[in-house]
Amino acid sequence: MGDMLLIGLYALLAGTAVAGAGAVVLRLLRGRSVLVHILVLLAVTVLAVVAGVAVVAYAMFLSGHDLRVVLVTVAASAVVSLLVGGLFGRRLAAAAMWARAARERERRLEAGRRDLVAWVSHDLRTPLAGLRAMAEALEDGVVADPATAAEYHRRIRVETGRMTQLVDDLFELSRINAGALRLIPTAVPLHDVVSDAIAGVAPLAASRRITVLAPETGWPVVRAGEPELARVVRNLLINSVRYTPADGTVHIAAGLDRDDVWLAVSDSCGGIPADDLGRVFDVAFRGERARTPSTAAGGGLGLAIVRGLVEAHGGRVGVRNVAGGCRFEVRLPAA
Structure with a gap:
């Protein structure tokens, strides 16, 4: 039992040393990309295992042949682990970047939707108030002069055209954002x-x-x-x-x-x-x-x-x- 505790202590010390060095490296690279951090973490994990096995192998006073066999086996496993981990780490980093870009795009779209509601509310409220006032004046007979009545009718037509164009633009923009646009190139x-x-x-x-x-x-x-x-x-x-x-x-x-x-x-x-x-x-x-x-x-x-x-x-x-x-x-x- 004492030998097992000693072996565990050696492996723990070796892994801790590698982890400490990895923490320093990560701190120095804190401004780098997600992929760099993933690769460093993967390398620290694999090297901690390799260091633990190597230290224990030396401590066990293995023969030169046995020691080389252990080190070659561990090194081959480490290379495979780093290659596979690097491949999947790259995909994970790409997914993280895509998710962050998607969140940023969603925030921009949400801000755009809020601005759109504010702008449209203003653009509709003002002409609608004018249309209502002119329609009431014509209905109540307040405007009796033919020239003034004609001007009111012209302004009603102009404002109606502007609101129609605004609604058409909103419909087109909603089709684009919803992915409902069907092109025939x-x-x-x-x-x-x-x-x-x-x-x-x-x-x-x-x-x-x-x-x-x-x-x-x-x-x-x-x-x-x-x-x-x-x-x-x-x-x-x-x-x-x-x-x-x-x-x-x-x-x-x-x-x-x-x-x-x-x-x-x-x-x-x-x-x-x-x-x-x-x-x-x-x-x-x-x-x-x-x-x-x-x-x-x-x-x-x-x-x-x-x-x-x-x-x-x-x-x-x-x-x-x-x-x-x-x-x-x-x-x-x-x-």
């Missing part, structure tokens, strides 16, 4: 989509004296869902026209870069502050501090919809400041 001539979008934004651009410029030729063909792509281009153009000062210019162009088609919309908004560049595509972010205020500003959903639709196509969208304004760039797979 086809070969879409970008020239046709851009021409239709420019024609659709022409009244807004004319009212603000904004010039929309686009080249006549050089438009590639992109593989995408045509209605969704049309919405992307339309939202980008409307956003640039809204935030470009009067008498400004909006440029739209496209080209082919290897296997990607890029589409760029550049404006003369004056640029976006660096702190806001990463938030431009967030839900309900309007960027009044970054751009010229506009009474025609939307519900802050247009660019969020753009990002969702582009990512649904397997593409990406970004924004950067250029001389006098900013440039939105979309990249999609070529047809």
Whole structure:
């Protein structure tokens, strides 16, 4: 029994020494990734076993041959343990990183949902109050002047159109976030989509004296869902026209870069502050501090919809400041 206690003590001391060294190493590496910590913990565990067996083997005064057999066996087992542990440790670290990214994304989505509810509540409450007041004035006969009544009817139509657009945007954004968007990719001539979008934004651009410029030729063909792509281009153009000062210019162009088609919309908004560049595509972010205020500003959903639709196509969208304004760039797979 005494020999067994002595062997256990030797193994405990050897393992404790290795564990102490491992604790120091972990403390020095506390700023590193999860994978590094997992590998260090695995190495400490295996080395503690190896050290205990080696110390006990020396203490037992084994023959040289027997000692080598024990050490080779333990070393082989340690190598196998480290390889298998490293493989599964890498998967565990990847899962941990994915879980952390998922939690961070969920926090951002929850914050976006709260902001969205606040923005939508404000955007609906104000026009609804105005619509109710105008409807009551017309119903009670308070407004008898035909010109004033016509103006009330026009304002009711305008506000109703704005709320309809807001509801449409909310529906589209909910489809994207719920994964209910069903794309039917086809070969879409970008020239046709851009021409239709420019024609659709022409009244807004004319009212603000904004010039929309686009080249006549050089438009590639992109593989995408045509209605969704049309919405992307339309939202980008409307956003640039809204935030470009009067008498400004909006440029739209496209080209082919290897296997990607890029589409760029550049404006003369004056640029976006660096702190806001990463938030431009967030839900309900309007960027009044970054751009010229506009009474025609939307519900802050247009660019969020753009990002969702582009990512649904397997593409990406970004924004950067250029001389006098900013440039939105979309990249999609070529047809």
